[in-house]
Amino acid sequence: MRKLIILLPFVLLLFINCSKREDELSNELFVGTWNWKSTTFYEPPSTETPASTGIVRKMQLLENYHYSITENDVVKSEGNYSIQNGTTNTDHTEQKYLVFSNNGELIIVSVDASKLILKTDGYDGATYEYQK
Numbered sequence: 001m002r003k004l005i006i007l008l009p010f011v012l013l014l015f016i017n018c019s020k021r022e023d024e025l026s027n028e029l030f031v032g033t034w035n036w037k038s039t040t041f042y043e044p045p046s047t048e049t050p051a052s053t054g055i056v057r058k059m060q061l062l063e064n065y066h067y068s069i070t071e072n073d074v075v076k077s078e079g080n081y082s083i084q085n086g087t088t089n090t091d092h093t094e095q096k097y098l099v100f101s102n103n104g105e106l107i108i109v110s111v112d113a114s115k116l117i118l119k120t121d122g123y124d125g126a127t128y129e130y131q132k
Contacts, residue, residue: 025083027065029111030098034059034130043124059130067100077103089121097121 036057039048050056060068061081068078079101086097088107098118099105106118109127116130 025085025096027061027063027081027083029113030061030083030116031063032061032132034061034116034132037129037131039129040127042126067103069103079103083108090123 036050036055036059041047055071056073058070060070065080065082066078067081069076077100081101082099084097084099084105085094086105087093088095096108097105098108105121106128107121109117109119111117114132116132117127118130119125119127
């Protein structure tokens with residue numbers, strides 16, 4: 001009985017830590033339809049927008065971890081997505097990634113209720129800005 005009392009706090013701590021980890025990688029802030037606002041390329045430096053390209057791109061992220069990306073109302077990519085921790089190729093820091101089953105992965109720079117910023121994991125990559 002004494003061993004059980006000693007082990008109980010450790011078991012509870014394990015459950016608490018696991019639940020925090022799951023909350024950390026929750027898709028709650030990501031769910032919705034995101035409208036593409038701009039892409040900034042690093043090399044060569046340039047910026048594309050819907051006005052400069054004539055492309056209306058939307059990324060829909062569903063609660064069940066399904067996604068679709070459309071351009072001018074035509075589906076360009078769809079599948080499942082996940083939110084994962086990973087180490088960057090450039091500065092070897094741990095970051096959160098938005099991983100698409102059929103469209104690669106992007107680093108999550110920031111996300112809130114109305115704005116999502118993603119970037120590629122490379123020195124010659126790009127940053128993508130979306131708004132709800």
